[in-house]
Amino acid sequence: MPPEDFVSITGLSFAYPGGRQILDRLEMRIAPGQVVAIMGGSGHGKTTILRLIGGQLRPQRGAVRVAGQVVHELNTRQLYLLRRKMGMLFQFGALFTDLSVFENVAFPMREHTALPEALIRDLVLMKLHAVGLRGAAQLMPNELSGGMARRVALARTIALDPQLIMYDEPFTGLDPISLSVIGQLIRRLNDALGASSIIVTHDVISSLKIVDYVYFVSEGKIAAQGTPKEILDSDIPFVRQFVKAEPDGPVPFHYPARDYREELLGPHAAR
Amino acid sequence: MPLADLFPAIGRRVNNGIWRLGYAARFFLTMLGRSGIAFSRFSLTVKEIYFTGVLSLIVIVVSGLFVGMVLALQGYNTLQRYGSSEALGVLVALSLVRELGPVVSGLLFASRAGSAVTAEIGLMKATEQLSAMEMMAVNPIARVVAPRFWGGVIAMPLLAALFSATGILGGYLIGVVLIGVDEGAFWSQMQSMVDFREDIVNGVIKSLVFGALVSLIAVFEGYDAVPTAEGVSNATTRTVVTSSLVILFADFILTALMFRGS
Amino acid sequence: MSRTTLDAWVGVFVTMGVVALVFLALKVGNLGGSTLSNPYKLTAEFDNVGTLKVRGAVKSSGVVVGRVSDIEFDPKTYMARVTLSIDGRYKFPKDTFAKILTSGLLGEQYIGLSPGGDEQMLASGDTIARTQSAVVIEELISQFMFNKASEGAKP
Structure with missing residues (x-):
């Protein structure tokens, strides 16, 4: 019998009020210790999955189970307790701009624990050391580069040693060096903490190097899944287009429209 | 706009306004329920008093001084025609303590501190800082909104009192030092005509109400802002406009209730 | 910071x-x-209080000695009953005269106390018997006009 999944998603459907269907009967499972990537084009509900796991949104149908608990059935207090086992890295870090790097990392500890100041200081410096930014402790967030801000946010995310770390587009807008630094950190921290990680991304090259398993999401459904090797060798047209970064294919270049010739030359065309 | 479209448009606006009012009321109650942290960890509120109160000090003191000086100049011109220029102190003090102190400092507070609070909370929302806080199991209403609200509520009456006091000093400078109204008459007439409970306490109550209204509007608009650059700038504008209108409206209601002309 | x-x-x-x-x-x-130190209450009845207000001044020889604390209409005597709070430091004789006066031509109205010569002093709760009502300017004018008219009517 395989080990209990840390996160399991069953029959998950979600639509914003009055909007189109974002997720449609999604199935997904993440085992403890795994790093899983969720890939897909922009606007296909990848970030929505993370928000559903974190309990910031409620699904219309289906359920998300984290550590055996159904997220949307918890009351506020239970949800907040569950969230202490989670960490989430937002797309641009979401550092608190009015607090220094040190205070940002110390924030979850100050809010949730009554540790003495000396211990908080040591813990913060350890977390910052893990992301290589111990020397930047006294800087303010606006003095950091994009890659550094992301690493500080990562240190804050792991401040309370979460069992599940979620990354929302961690590779966006980074230079190649920062890119591989973040990639390495995600893998190393996951293994060091014995946690599970979910990476939402559309950066195929960076993520395939570090993940154990990949889900491709398209139009609210799982379009493909497999290990990185299976994905690279896949002959599913959608996956091939994505991995090879071809502009046209199953994901069309054109937004659905009337026939081009008819629109330009037809009876309604401008004279 | 054709007339046929006008009425549905008005209807939608009214509908939308009522919906927002209800939402704001619910937000206010939630915030009151979550205000414990603003007092149990008072340093959070102290920090907001710094941002709303201390940073508004200069604009409040300078405008208070000039408003008082203008009042003295204008008042003297009118009063001396009736040979009662000693009443200048009364005129300056009553206008400041009853009306101009709370109202003008409320308007300045809305544009100086209210807009800043809205922009700050709106930006925190736009940059996902509020979401990040929620994911760290910290309630943003308790941690971010409530201290800002209470900071404003505490700072506003102090600012209004400073405004009135510097205004009266400005009036003294112009009336007594520059024009030469009798100093004894200036102060004694003021003291015999300005009543502590009727005028000063009522003025403080007004400024407390304005402080609560402006702070509520500021935190609500920030929290409710569309999380984009444009949305935050719209919310900031709305804070200043709504606060100003609400202050003037509330001032009318409060004045009617307080000074019924006994 | x-x-x-x-x-x-x-x-x-x-x-x-x-x-x-x-x-x-x-x-x-x-x-x-101007807070009064351990004040005591006196009442006085007037035919007409004019525009006298609660918290108006009570003066004697121009010095504020108290405040008007209440004004009400007495349905038995059809007069206005004014309650005064007088500073405990000041005592007034029984035959003190209470007048409603105006500061300046159109100013605030206040109560003026003119002490008499009685040996006994007014105590808390006493009523001032001798009063003079407010001068109502409309009555003054109509009286003046009436006098003029009657003078003119005399042959």
């Missing part, structure tokens, strides 16, 4: 605000000098 300097600034700010409030209360308002 470190937490301590910030706290100091807020401290300065709050102190300034409180000082301003105290200034308003004592120097601008009447909380300072």
Whole structure:
């Protein structure tokens, strides 16, 4: 019998009020210790999955189970307790701009624990050391580069040693060096903490190097899944287009429209 | 706009306004329920008093001084025609303590501190800082909104009192030092005509109400802002406009209730 | 900015605000000098109180000795009953005369007390028997007109 999944998603459907269907009967499972990537084009509900796991949104149908608990059935207090086992890295870090790097990392500890100041200081410096930014402790967030801000946010995310770390587009807008630094950190921290990680991304090259398993999401459904090797060798047209970064294919270049010739030359065309 | 479209448009606006009012009321109650942290960890509120109160000090003191000086100049011109220029102190003090102190400092507070609070909370929302806080199991209403609200509520009456006091000093400078109204008459007439409970306490109550209204509007608009650059700038504008209108409206209601002309 | 300097600034700010409030209360308002020390109550009945108001001044020889604390209509005598709070330091004889006066031509109305020569003093709850009502300017004018008219009518 395989080990209990840390996160399991069953029959998950979600639509914003009055909007189109974002997720449609999604199935997904993440085992403890795994790093899983969720890939897909922009606007296909990848970030929505993370928000559903974190309990910031409620699904219309289906359920998300984290550590055996159904997220949307918890009351506020239970949800907040569950969230202490989670960490989430937002797309641009979401550092608190009015607090220094040190205070940002110390924030979850100050809010949730009554540790003495000396211990908080040591813990913060350890977390910052893990992301290589111990020397930047006294800087303010606006003095950091994009890659550094992301690493500080990562240190804050792991401040309370979460069992599940979620990354929302961690590779966006980074230079190649920062890119591989973040990639390495995600893998190393996951293994060091014995946690599970979910990476939402559309950066195929960076993520395939570090993940154990990949889900491709398209139009609210799982379009493909497999290990990185299976994905690279896949002959599913959608996956091939994505991995090879071809502009046209199953994901069309054109937004659905009337026939081009008819629109330009037809009876309604401008004279 | 054709007339046929006008009425549905008005209807939608009214509908939308009522919906927002209800939402704001619910937000206010939630915030009151979550205000414990603003007092149990008072340093959070102290920090907001710094941002709303201390940073508004200069604009409040300078405008208070000039408003008082203008009042003295204008008042003297009118009063001396009736040979009662000693009443200048009364005129300056009553206008400041009853009306101009709370109202003008409320308007300045809305544009100086209210807009800043809205922009700050709106930006925190736009940059996902509020979401990040929620994911760290910290309630943003308790941690971010409530201290800002209470900071404003505490700072506003102090600012209004400073405004009135510097205004009266400005009036003294112009009336007594520059024009030469009798100093004894200036102060004694003021003291015999300005009543502590009727005028000063009522003025403080007004400024407390304005402080609560402006702070509520500021935190609500920030929290409710569309999380984009444009949305935050719209919310900031709305804070200043709504606060100003609400202050003037509330001032009318409060004045009617307080000074019924006994 | 470190937490301590910030706290100091807020401290300065709050102190300034409180000082301003105290200034308003004592120097601008009447909380300072004019509170009455252990006041006692007297009543007086007037035919007409004019525009006398609650909290109006009670003066004797031009010095404020008390405040009007209540004005009501007495349905038995059809007169206005005015309650005065008089400073405990000042005692007035039984035959004191209470008049409603006007400061200046159109100013505030106040109550003037002219002490008589009685040996006995008014005690708390006593009524001042001798009063003079407010001068109502309309009555004054109509009286004047009437006198003029009757003078003119005389042959």
